[in-house]
Amino acid sequence: MxxxxxxxxxxxxxxxxxxxxxxxxxxxxxxxxxxxxxxxxxxxxxxxxxxxxxxxxxxxxxxxxxxxxxxxxxxxxxxxxxxxxxxxxxxxxxxxxxxxxxxxxxxxxxxxxxxxxxxxxxxxxxxxxxxxxxxxxxxxxxxxxxxxxxxxxxxxxxxxxxxxxxxxxxxxxxxxxxxxxxxxxxxxxxxxxxxxxxxxxxxxLDPPAEPEPLVDAVEFSAREREVLKLVVAGARNNAIAEQLGISGNTVKFHVSNLLRKTGATSRAELAALARS
Known part of the structure; x- marks a missing residue:
């Protein structure tokens, strides 16, 4: 699912x-x-x-x-x-x-x-x-x-x-x-x-403003968005590399950038931020 x-x-x-x-x-x-x-x-x-x-x-x-x-x-x-x-x-x-x-x-x-x-x-x-x-x-x-x-x-x-x-x-x-x-x-x-x-x-009288989705609040490249989507789905680096046709090191590079841009300290925190 x-x-x-x-x-x-x-x-x-x-x-x-x-x-x-x-x-x-x-x-x-x-x-x-x-x-x-x-x-x-x-x-x-x-x-x-x-x-x-x-x-x-x-x-x-x-x-x-x-x-x-x-x-x-x-x-x-x-x-x-x-x-x-x-x-x-x-x-x-x-x-x-x-x-x-x-x-x-x-x-x-x-x-x-x-x-x-x-x-x-x-x-x-x-x-x-x-x-x-x-x-x-x-x-x-x-x-x-x-x-x-x-x-x-x-x-x-x-x-x-x-x-x-x-x-x-x-x-x-x-x-x-x-x-x-x-x-x-x-x-x-x-x-x-x-x-x-x-x-x-x-x-x-006015509803609280809904938080801006992470993908809209932070500037990601097209590839970073693809990696983020797979991280949220629970995919590991090898599976991400295979699905996107890139190397494992490249996946690590994108995940590192995602963590830096969002301020998350782990993949689990990154996924939670993306879901919220």
Missing amino acids: SADAEVPTPASRRLVLDHARVVAEQADRHAVTLESMLAILRSTRLDDTAARTMAIDLATTALVGLRMATDQQRTSLLEPVVGAFARLRNDLRPLVRFGDLEVQFVEPPTTGRALPGAVAHAARAIVRSAVLAFVDKGETTKVRIQWDCDGLNLLIGIRDDGQGDLTAKDDSLRPIAERVSALDGTLSVSATPGWGSSLDIRLP
């Missing part, structure tokens, strides 16, 4: 990450819908008929919304920050209306920069996951959600009034940390016993 077949390309990795993000967001959306339906069915303010009707309406709306969201994800590249925040409020409205949780939404500035689709989706998923984590603890009655934009980053603040025992190592925060890390963002957790916990999240 060739080295190209063994090493995933950046494009294929992006497709895998995008698919995983969409699946994770849909799972979160389903979790919020189910939690909201349970809140409706358990509500003492609604009789059985009204509760069933509202639960059916919620499920129907969720299905329609899921289809619309899927279409939007395929076609939308940017979301105004205010619009993205409004969609978050809409996601959480049933849980707030029929549950025992009070949520305070602090609106982002209307002049904030539009959010790339991946950032907007991840931001809503992060907030939903955090709210569900607070609800699962059974101690939180109030949550404050704030978004802001400094032109380079989306800044998310989430605070609850729970016991204040949340830490960065809490298992409930693992999905959030993974989403933040996938976007090259930062997550900090602070807690005050008896006063609640806070999550502060920074999501860059």
Whole structure:
């Protein structure tokens, strides 16, 4: 098997990450819908008929919304920050209306920069996951959600009034940390016993620049490129010499030049640099 077949390309990795993000967001959306339906069915303010009707309406709306969201994800590249925040409020409205949780939404500035689709989706998923984590603890009655934009980053603040025992190592925060890390963002957790916990999240609006491929970043001759390709494939000097029709000493000369130009100290390091 060739080295190209063994090493995933950046494009294929992006497709895998995008698919995983969409699946994770849909799972979160389903979790919020189910939690909201349970809140409706358990509500003492609604009789059985009204509760069933509202639960059916919620499920129907969720299905329609899921289809619309899927279409939007395929076609939308940017979301105004205010619009993205409004969609978050809409996601959480049933849980707030029929549950025992009070949520305070602090609106982002209307002049904030539009959010790339991946950032907007991840931001809503992060907030939903955090709210569900607070609800699962059974101690939180109030949550404050704030978004802001400094032109380079989306800044998310989430605070609850729970016991204040949340830490960065809490298992409930693992999905959030993974989403933040996938976007090259930062997550900090602070807690005050008896006063609640806070999550502060920074999501860059521009993706990190992908490293330039080694063959483009370093100036190689045509023959050096051929030798490099075979080194990456795991070929030894004799095999390289035979395949390219050159002497073993010539292969050593080219490998030496490749090591010098790339700063690699071994063939293994040279191959790893070429693959990355």
